[in-house]
Structures are given as structure tokens and as C-alpha cells.
Amino acid sequence: MDRPYAIGIxxxxxxxxxxxxxKRGQILRSGSIKTARxxxxxxxxxxxxxxxxxxxxxxxxxxxxxxxxxxxxxxxNYFSGSIEFAPNLRWKGVIxxxxxxxxxxxxxxxxxNDANAAAIGExxxxxxRGMKDFIVITLGTGVGSGIVVNGQLVYGxxxxxxxxxxxxxxxxxxxxxxxxxxxxxEAYSSATGVARTAREYLDLKPDKSQxxxxxxEDITSKDVFDAAMAGDKMAQDIFKFTGEMLGEAFADxxxxxxxxxxxLFGGLAKAGDLIMNPIRESMERNLLAIFKNKVNxxxxxxxxxxxxxxxxxxLGWEVK
Amino acid sequence: MDRPYAIGIxxxxxxxxxxxxxKRGQILRSGSIKTARxxxxxxxxxxxxxxxxxxxxxxxxxxxxxxxxxxxxxxxNYFSGSIEFAPNLRWKGVIxxxxxxxxxxxxxxxxxNDANAAAIGExxxxxxRGMKDFIVITLGTGVGSGIVVNGQLVYGxxxxxxxxxxxxxxxxxxxxxxxxxxxxxEAYSSATGVARTAREYLDLKPDKSQxxxxxxEDITSKDVFDAAMAGDKMAQDIFKFTGEMLGEAFADxxxxxxxxxxxLFGGLAKAGDLIMNPIRESMERNLLAIFKNKVNxxxxxxxxxxxxxxxxxxLGWEVK
Numbered sequence: 001m002d003r004p005y006a007i008g009i010x011x012x013x014x015x016x017x018x019x020x021x022x023k024r025g026q027i028l029r030s031g032s033i034k035t036a037r038x039x040x041x042x043x044x045x046x047x048x049x050x051x052x053x054x055x056x057x058x059x060x061x062x063x064x065x066x067x068x069x070x071x072x073x074x075x076x077n078y079f080s081g082s083i084e085f086a087p088n089l090r091w092k093g094v095i096x097x098x099x100x101x102x103x104x105x106x107x108x109x110x111x112x113n114d115a116n117a118a119a120i121g122e123x124x125x126x127x128x129r130g131m132k133d134f135i136v137i138t139l140g141t142g143v144g145s146g147i148v149v150n151g152q153l154v155y156g157x158x159x160x161x162x163x164x165x166x167x168x169x170x171x172x173x174x175x176x177x178x179x180x181x182x183x184x185x186e187a188y189s190s191a192t193g194v195a196r197t198a199r200e201y202l203d204l205k206p207d208k209s210q211x212x213x214x215x216x217e218d219i220t221s222k223d224v225f226d227a228a229m230a231g232d233k234m235a236q237d238i239f240k241f242t243g244e245m246l247g248e249a250f251a252d253x254x255x256x257x258x259x260x261x262x263x264l265f266g267g268l269a270k271a272g273d274l275i276m277n278p279i280r281e282s283m284e285r286n287l288l289a290i291f292k293n294k295v296n297x298x299x300x301x302x303x304x305x306x307x308x309x310x311x312x313x314x315l316g317w318e319v320k
Numbered sequence: 321m322d323r324p325y326a327i328g329i330x331x332x333x334x335x336x337x338x339x340x341x342x343k344r345g346q347i348l349r350s351g352s353i354k355t356a357r358x359x360x361x362x363x364x365x366x367x368x369x370x371x372x373x374x375x376x377x378x379x380x381x382x383x384x385x386x387x388x389x390x391x392x393x394x395x396x397n398y399f400s401g402s403i404e405f406a407p408n409l410r411w412k413g414v415i416x417x418x419x420x421x422x423x424x425x426x427x428x429x430x431x432x433n434d435a436n437a438a439a440i441g442e443x444x445x446x447x448x449r450g451m452k453d454f455i456v457i458t459l460g461t462g463v464g465s466g467i468v469v470n471g472q473l474v475y476g477x478x479x480x481x482x483x484x485x486x487x488x489x490x491x492x493x494x495x496x497x498x499x500x501x502x503x504x505x506e507a508y509s510s511a512t513g514v515a516r517t518a519r520e521y522l523d524l525k526p527d528k529s530q531x532x533x534x535x536x537e538d539i540t541s542k543d544v545f546d547a548a549m550a551g552d553k554m555a556q557d558i559f560k561f562t563g564e565m566l567g568e569a570f571a572d573x574x575x576x577x578x579x580x581x582x583x584l585f586g587g588l589a590k591a592g593d594l595i596m597n598p599i600r601e602s603m604e605r606n607l608l609a610i611f612k613n614k615v616n617x618x619x620x621x622x623x624x625x626x627x628x629x630x631x632x633x634x635l636g637w638e639v640k
Contacts, residue, residue: 133477147576149469149476156469156578157453158614163575166608171489171568179608248491255483256467256576258476288486288499294478 003067008313011035011073013088018051020059021313025125027306029055041091049104068319069109072117072312073097079159081111108319114138114308116153116162118265119146121311127263127301134261135253139268143186149257164253169245189246191268194221197238209234225271239271240278247282254291261296269299323387328633331355331393333408338371340379341633345445347626349375361411369424388639389429392437392632393417399479401431428639434628436473436482438585439466441631447583447621454581455573459588463506469577484573489565509566511588514541517558529554545591559591560598567602574611581616589619
């Protein structure tokens with residue numbers, strides 16, 4: 001029987017979003033539930049399975065027509081199908097998520113982390129169509145990455161490869177990162193990193209800035225973006241600093257896998273040229289000569305509200 | 321017809337070494353010529369082809385019994401089969417080496433750089449047998465790398481991936497590297513880097529050291545090794561510094577591809593525990609928690625005098 005549909009599930013800290021997708025990347029039906037509503041993962045999975053059955057029924061699609069379910073989840077391990085010690089979920093320890101959902105739904109399930117799902121999504125439906133070597137960098141609350149080499153996602157021997165938010169950019173006096181170490185890229189170049197940079201600048205620099213009208217601890221990357229777009233010099237400098245560090249990091253990533261493109265995905269990528277221009281200038285300045293003017297810097301081509309579900313669904317096509 | 325032999329060719333700045341290898345990695349016959357003797361690459365290739373024919377005749381092997389020729393060469397590009405702008409060879413520009421040798425020898429030729437050849441050699445005959453995800457780091461005059469992901473060498477979109485000697489370890493006030501940039505791993509953790517560290521230490525520190533008996537500009541990494549083995553504290557500190565920086569770099573490499581092992585290859589690896597102990601301690605200290613106590617640090621298992629030829633020959637088995 002032909003199986004022309006895949007299901008994508010994006011497990012976020014707040015919401016879990018589900019969509020049925022066709023081969024062209026059209027989302028036919030979607031829905032969501034609250035991830036944190038249930039203390040027990042089995043109760044959550046029951047609600048999730050009900051939602052799956054409901055949207056398949058609404059779309060007049062039987063489970064025999066679904067190739068597979070792809071799940072993007074924090075700390076998702078492709079090899080084990082488990083969510084392992086995810087700090088932003090209520091369920092602790094190792095959750096055999098793919099196996100549990102497969103038992104309930106009767107549909108094969110594959111699972112990976114959010115950034116890897118984004119990379120598969122870009123390769124299947126987005127900016128990386130036709131590419132065999134590229135890197136997706138997700139710029140959200142944290143910095144994540146999905147690396148594709150020779151047309152295959154890089155999982156590493158344990159399923160945890162691609163933690164590029166945690167390469168060390170400042171070996172001395174670096175900022176404390178959520179991972180417990182200091183100087184990680186994520187501590188500077190995430191949305192939270194932008195807000196931290198704003199607080200540092202406001203504290204250390206005497207310059208005027210419209211950011212001074214906001215209580216220091218309340219400043220978000222969105223505030224910095226708005227101020228920069230309104231012409232605020234300090235806010236623009238904050239994006240310049242953020243982008244320059246990303247560019248330095250990208251130059252090292254290129255030395256590793258020499259990708260055709262690096263694709264920016266996630267909330268902070270919405271800053272557009274404000275972040276892309278300093279990234280491009282800094283990356284080119286820092287690249288080894290043989291790599292200069294070869295690497296495309298691109299934005300995700302997945303529609304933002306659908307991106308996570310599309311990415312996860314792309315993994316659904318690959319389910320064995 | 322069965323083709324039970326492969327030929328490996330290691331093109332070095334000084335010597336070019338050739339060997340006929342069987343499937344178990346035994347070198348049946350070998351020979352060498354001077355790489356730099358000929359100003360014209362065509363004259364060099366004529367002499368190389370004569371040598372190939374001679375050793376095949378000596379071993380009573382016809383070209384029909386040879387699966388392929390693998391070549392490891394500085395700046396060798398696997399995709400194009402060319403040696404491109406190799407700084408330590410007399411032939412300038414882009415040399416279509418594989419094509420020229422194939423025309424002369426009548427045997428299919430594949431070519432890559434020295435470090436990639438070493439990685440294929442370890443996977444075929446050495447410490448990485450059975451591994452699908454590992455990294456070989458070559459510690460010689462420079463620092464090179466061959467990265468294997470999912471059982472395949474990482475070439476990148478242009479054939480130049482795996483330049484891990486040129487990730488930036490010191491973003492401020494870094495040493496000038498041969499590549500023209502500053503702060504590269506290679507400027508510190510190569511054999512030349514060890515000698516540079518020795519000169520810096522002797523210049524900056526007041527401590528006694530037997531290295532002071534050697535004229536500053538003549539000190540080599542071998543001198544530092546000998547002094548360290550004889551109990552010289554400063555020489556031991558130089559290896560500690562070198563290994564600690566490698567360990568910091570390795571922790572970042574693990575965040576990229578999560579390899580099962582990192583394998584040390586080349587002259588400086590002969591320092592053994594003197595360099596391995598600080599690498600191990602520093603890598604573990606710097607690793608992201610999910611990677612701790614998972615990555616094996618190993619030495620090459622290819623016999624040193626044969627390693628480069630064996631690595632190149634392993635590529636010969638893969639010739640299409």
C-alpha cells in the first residue's frame with residue numbers, strides 16, 4: 001500500500017505540536033497539547049495518541065497511509081529513541097519515547113533532537129534541498145545544531161553529535177553557561193546571550209541607549225532587536241558583537257566539515273541582516289584561505305510556525 | 321579476475337614511498353624516490369611509474385591483480401584527484417596527479433591528503449578497525465586530521481574538510497600560524513609548536529633547564545622530549561602545555577561529531593604518556609557532561625615506517 005503521509009511531532013517545553021504532512025511538505029491537519037500538563041509521561045502519551053487519532057480522522061487518513069512518525073524533542077537520541085535527561089521537561093531520567101508512542105499509535109516512530117529535526121526539514125523541504133553537506137544552527141533560547149555530511153545527519157557513535165552551541169569561544173573569563181562550563185558559544189549568541197550582552201553593555205558603558213528605559217533584568221533579545229531597528233547605536237553594537245562571535249565559530253565549523261552552506265534557524269534568525277551581516281563579515285575574515293568565498297550563509301526556508309513540525313515530519317519519511 | 325593487491329603511494333616533501341599491500345595489510349614490496357629531484361612533474365611521474373613497474377615485477381604481480389593505487393599527498397583533493405597549491409612541493413598550482421598517474425600506470429588511482437589517508441589506514445588495518453565514528457589527529461611538523469562519520473571519510477562539499485589543525489585556540493594575542501592567521505592549534509601543538517613553546521619558556525622563565533645548553537633557534541621537539549624523559553621539569557611542563565591545549569581542542573571536536581575514539585598519529589605521538597596524559601586529563605575536564613568518559617584516546621596501530629604507505633594503500637581498495 002502506498003504511504004503518502006508522514007506525521008511530525010515537535011515536543012517543546014510548553015507545547016507539543018502535531019501535524020500530518022504530505023510529500024510536498026504541505027501540512028494537512030495540525031493540533032497541539034500542553035507538554036507540561038501531565039506529571040506522568042504515560043498520561044501525556046495517552047492525550048497525544050488521542051490527538052493523533054483525531055487529526056487523522058479529520059483528514060480522512062488511515063494509519064496504513066502513514067509512512068512514519070518523526071519526533072523532535074529536547075535531548076532526543078536517534079539511536080535509542082529516548083528522551084534523555086531533558087532539563088526543560090517534567091519527566092526525569094530516560095524516557096523511551098519512540099517505543100511508547102509506537103506501542104500506542106501502531107505507527108513506526110523515529111526521534112531526534114530539535115536541531116537535527118530542523119536539519120532534516122531543511123534538506124527535505126527547505127533551504128538545503130539538493131545539498132549533501134551543510135549545517136543548521138538554531139538560534140533560540142539556546143544554540144543548537146544539526147550537521148549533515150555526505151547527505152546523512154551526523155549522530156556520532158552515541159547519538160549526541162552536533163552540540164555546536166557548546167564549543168568554547170572564551171577560554172579565559174568566559175560567561176557561565178547553562179551546561180555548567182564557561183565560555184560556550186550558547187552563553188553569548190543565543191537569545192538569552194543577547195540579553196546578557198545588553199545587561200553587560202548597559203552596566204559597563206556610559207553611552208546613552210533607549211534600552212536604559214527597561215529594567216535591567218527584564219531586557220529580552222526582542223527589546224534589543226526593536227531598539228536596534230529604531231537606530232539605537234548600543235543595540236546595534238550588541239547584535240554586531242553577537243554576530244561576530246557566531247562568525248568566528250562558523251569559521252571553525254567550516255574547518256571541520258567544509259559545508260556548502262550554514263543555515264540559520266530559530267527566533268534570533270528573525271533579526272535578519274542585523275545579525276547576518278556581522279556573521280558574514282566575521283566568518284570570511286576568520287576562514288582559512290581555502291574556504292573563503294565558498295560557504296553560503298542562508299536563512300531557514302521553513303515557514304516559522306510550521307518549521308519544527310515539518311522538520312520532525314521529515315524524519316517520519318526515513319523511518320525503517 | 322581477482323584483484324588481491326593494492327598499491328599505496330605516500331608523497332612527502334622529501335621522499336615518495338611506494339608499497340604493494342595485500343588484504344591483511346602486509347607490505348610485499350616497497351621502494352622510494354626523491355620527490356624534489358624533478359622540477360617538472362612529468363619527469364617525476366615517469367620515474368615513479370618506472371619504480372611501480374619494477375616493484376610489481378619483483379613481486380611477480382601483474383597490473384591486472386591490483387585493485388587500485390591510493391595516493392596520500394599534501395593538499396590532495398579526493399574529489400578532483402589533484403594536488404592543489406601544496407606549499408612544500410616544487411610543482412606549483414593545481415596538479416591533476418591521479419589522472420596523470422592513471423594514464424601512465426594503467427591502474428585506477430584515488431588521491432587524498434596525508435591525514436585522510438592515515439584515517440582510512442587506521443580503519444582498514446589499524447586502531448579504528450570496526451569503528452564507524454572516529455577522528456585521526458596527525459601530530460607532525462603540522463597538525464592534520466582525518467574525520468570518519470558513519471563509516472565514511474568526511475570530505476565536505478569541496479574535498480577540503482578536516483582542517484582541525486586550524487581551529488582557533490587563542491583568539492587574542494595568538495601565535496602566527498603558517499596559514500597566515502593567528503592562534504591556530506597547529507601553531508602550538510605540532511612538533512614545531514613544541515619547539516616554539518620551548519623558546520618562549522626559555523626566554524620568559526628564569527628556571528633552570530638542560531634545554532639552555534642548546535642554542536635557542538636550534539631546539540627541536542626531539543630535544544624537548546629527551547630532556548623531559550631525563551626528568552627536566554621545564555621540558556615536562558612544555559609537553560603538559562601542549563597536551564592540555566590538544567585536550568581543549570579535542571573536547572570541541574567531540575561536540576561536533578561525538579566520535580568513539582580520537583587516534584594520535586605521527587612523530588609527536590611517539591612522546592607517549594608524556595603527551596597523552598595531559599591530553600586525557602584536559603579533554604575530560606573540558607568535555608560537555610554527556611560526553612565524559614565515553615571517548616577513547618588511542619595511539620595509531622600502524623607501524624610507523626609503513627603507516628603512510630598503508631594508509632594510502634587502503635584508499636586503493638576503495639577505487640571505483
